[in-house]
Amino acid sequence: MTEALLEKPVETALNGPGPGTVYTETLIFAAPEQFVKDAPYQLAIITLDGGGRLTARIAGDRVAIGDAVEFAEYRDGIPFFRKS
Amino acid sequence: MRPVAVIGIGKTAFGAFPDRDLRSLAVEAGQKCLEDAHVSPSQVEAFYLGNFAGPSFVGQNHLAPYIAGAMGINGVPCTRFEAACASSGSAFFHAVSAVGAGLYDLVLVGGVEKMTSQSTPKVTEILAGAGDMKGEGKAGATFPALFAMIARRHMYQYGTTREQMAAVAVKNHANGAKNPQAHMRKVITMEQALAGKPIAEPLTVYDCSLISDGAAAVLIAPLERAGEFTSKAAKVLGVAQTSDHVALDEKDDITTFRAVVEAGKKAYKMAGVSAQDIQFAEVHDCFTIAEIIAGEDLGFVKKGEGGPYVLQGCTALNGPRPINTSGGLKSKGHPVGATGVGQICDIVIQLRGDAGERQVERHSLGLAQNLGGSGATAVVTILGAA
Secondary structure (H helix, E strand, O other): OHHHHHHOOHHHHHHOOOOEEEEEEEEEOOOOHHHHHHOOEEEEEEEEOOOOEEEEEEOOOOOOOOOEEEEEEEEOOEEEEEEO | OOOEEEEEEEEOOOEOOOOOOHHHHHHHHHHHHHHHHOOOHHHOOEEEEEOOOHHHHHOOOOHHHHHHHHHOOOOOOEEEEOEOEOHHHHHHHHHHHHHHOOOOOOEEEEEEEEOOOOOHHHHHHHHHOOOOOOOOOOOOOOHHHHHHHHHHHHHHHHOOOHHHHHHHHHHHHHHHOOOOOOOOOOOOOHHHHHOOOEEEOOEEHHHEOOEOEEEEEEEEEEHHHHOOOOOOOEEEEEEEEEEOOOOHHHOOOOOOOHHHHHHHHHHHHHHOOOHHHOOEEEOOOOEHHHHHHHHHHOOOOOOOOHHHHHHOOOOOOOOOOOEOOOOHHHHOOEOHHHHHHHHHHHHHHHHHOOOHHHOOOOOOEEEEEEEEOOOOEEEEEEEEEO
């Protein structure tokens, strides 16, 4: 959380970014070394309602292009979104 | 700029070579190239080396003089260029610019990568470093994942299908099976390609290029001096390098590589040709979707028509515009730092009429397209028979 606080405006770090819409997504089976234990996991690029895009992980149900999503939580500084 | 020619080429086979180290591969390619050009190491005035991640893959830095010295090239500028998978394309662009500007006459351009000594998860992690490690990389993106997200969006916007992507793999394996220097000389069927192990949906293992060891080299010189050394020179008619955002989520439209579009336009203008004039090409098929997009970005077909273009056989060896007659990164292999110069070698082999079973009918004007990362660097080169 400390790192996230330093890098983002305070309200974003506390409340998280979003909400937004899934611009594109994938389900990753072949993970880099540090994420092998998480595989398979879903990654998406989210178009934020407030503008801009963000690469985030998906928590819970799988999402598809066009789905509305909202911020769920930060885990180790990684933003997770879920279907809203 | 004065006209420049490629007067020598040299390549190692691409593959997994547990008994070969990075330097021995690069030296083999460089020596073959100098022999091909009838030039001695002492005549070389500069060495430009493309290498993506030697320090991470094999723990060796300061690679350009390390390799040059082992070839007998000493006392001249020796410099490494890093632009992810476009590292040696970038080295080639800068070397041509230097010779074109009159700075040197004889410049050796090399490319090398030694990847197979690391585990696949470790290679995946090192390759991810070609993306934005504070954003997409931190979230767990791999390079297959970035191109999977590009593929998903291309399918969504243009109706591109899994079959069209698989057709790229089937075609490139058919070509690579005819290339004695290819990594995976194996013909595959559409059924196999569609049923591959998932890597990052919708991409399977058959949509991904190979993790390879290998090296390539070309020797360039002013065109007016080419005849002193060889009767097999190829003219560098156009070359351009461009850039774009590193992070995929910073690009407006991920179904096109803006850097490729711009590099293509510049290279066509410099060469005085149009996309429709190009007879054959080597394009950067790091993933099957990348070859489909390359056909669109380079202007061979309109946006969104790249998938049908491949599936209909237009880019097959006997088609109207053969693409990746070498087997491409998919079958020939993708030692990332060697790929850009390797493509130049493959174009020159076709221009000379030396491609054997893979030889295309019309072979006086070819194009090579080298892509770095998910499109942050692009190099497009147009070569013609001298």
